[in-house]
Amino acid sequence: METSFFLLTLIGILSSFVGTLAGGAGLITLPAMMLVGIPIQTGIATNKFSTGFASLTSISYLLKNKELDVKTIISTIFLSFIGGVIGASVTSSISEKTMNSVALVLLIFALFVSLKNKQWVSSVQVQKKKPNMISKCLSFLIAVYDGGFGPGSSTFAILHYMSQQHTYIKAVQLTRVFIFGSCLGAFIVYYQTGFVQWHYAIAMAIGSSLGSQIGLLALPRIPLKVAQLMLVSIIVLLIGEMLYKLASS
Numbered sequence: 492m493e494t495s496f497f498l499l500t501l502i503g504i505l506s507s508f509v510g511t512l513a514g515g516a517g518l519i520t521l522p523a524m525m526l527v528g529i530p531i532q533t534g535i536a537t538n539k540f541s542t543g544f545a546s547l548t549s550i551s552y553l554l555k556n557k558e559l560d561v562k563t564i565i566s567t568i569f570l571s572f573i574g575g576v577i578g579a580s581v582t583s584s585i586s587e588k589t590m591n592s593v594a595l596v597l598l599i600f601a602l603f604v605s606l607k608n609k610q611w612v613s614s615v616q617v618q619k620k621k622p623n624m625i626s627k628c629l630s631f632l633i634a635v636y637d638g639g640f641g642p643g644s645s646t647f648a649i650l651h652y653m654s655q656q657h658t659y660i661k662a663v664q665l666t667r668v669f670i671f672g673s674c675l676g677a678f679i680v681y682y683q684t685g686f687v688q689w690h691y692a693i694a695m696a697i698g699s700s701l702g703s704q705i706g707l708l709a710l711p712r713i714p715l716k717v718a719q720l721m722l723v724s725i726i727v728l729l730i731g732e733m734l735y736k737l738a739s740s
Contacts (some may be wrong), residue, residue: 496694498527499537503698504705507545509646509721511706516542517641519725520695522732533688535582536681539575541695545703549667558664567665568672570627573682575676582639588740594640597734598711601643604650626655630669637670638677643726645670650689654731655715 502523510516517538524534553559582590629651637644648669652662681687 492634495527496690499524499691499694500698500701503541503695503700504702505698507699507702507708508706509702509725510542511703512709512721516645516699517643521641522729524691529691532582532635532681532684532686533691534679535579536686537688537691539579539638539678539681540687540692541699543671543678544696545699546667546671548700548703549664553668555631561667564668567668568675570630571634571637571664571669571672572676574631575638576581576680577671577676578635578638578640579677579680580672580687582643583634590738591733591736591740593627595730595737596642597636598726598730598733601646602723602730604646606723611656613640626651634669634673634676637673644673 502520506516506519506523509519520538520541521531521534524537525531531538540545550564554561554564594673607721633647633651636647645666648666649659649662652665657665678687
């Protein structure tokens with residue numbers, strides 16, 4: 492028990508550190524938890540709790556420093572919360588093979604977007620677009636995906652917000668709020684279905700909170716190009732892992 496608690500805390504620190512710099516924390520946590528023998532549904536539930544907890548600390552920081560207004564935060568959480576509930580409800584009733592197949596397709600798409608779209612590292616200030624119905628639908632679908640499985644969802648959200656002409660920094664801030672809503676909705680579903688195991692969840696939450704703070708401190712010193720390279724490398728490795736799992740099943 493103590494060994495697994497310590498190991499999961501380290502996984503949380505590493506994944507949240509990378510996630511703070513470039514997104515994609517779930518790309519580390521889920522495979523790592525599966526490698527230590529945690530069932531995929533329990534791993535997803537654990538990841539939702541720890542990521543949501545870390546995102547909540549980010550929201551408190553954003554409010555304290557007046558980076559986002561309350562109205563924006565509430566509307567973002569409301570939309571992503573509903574998507575997270577729906578995504579988690581669907582995931583709890585489908586097989587691991589189906590989940591891995593969906594993840595493979597989305598990871599390939601994430602790799603394509605990450606390689607082709609270099610704008611996500613930009614910090615140039617431009618006038619943002621007002622969200623339209625299509626934008627809201629895309630946000631909702633990302634929340635559904637995040638609630639259901641989630642690897643790469645932060646990256647999708649960052650790219651989506653940047654497509655609305657937000658700066659990279661603002662897109663990351665909105666993504667932290669967005670992920671809190673989807674994780675909260677998903678966690679409620681997983682809690683009701685009995686997938687939550689608190690010793691896993693608490694260990695990951697502690698690690699994620701520490702990793703997030705370390706990432707924020709290191710952010711000014713690490714080139715975003717390096718962070719992007721880290722994320723692309725993780726996606727490539729995960730695509731290989733998903734292909735292996737599907738071929739072995």
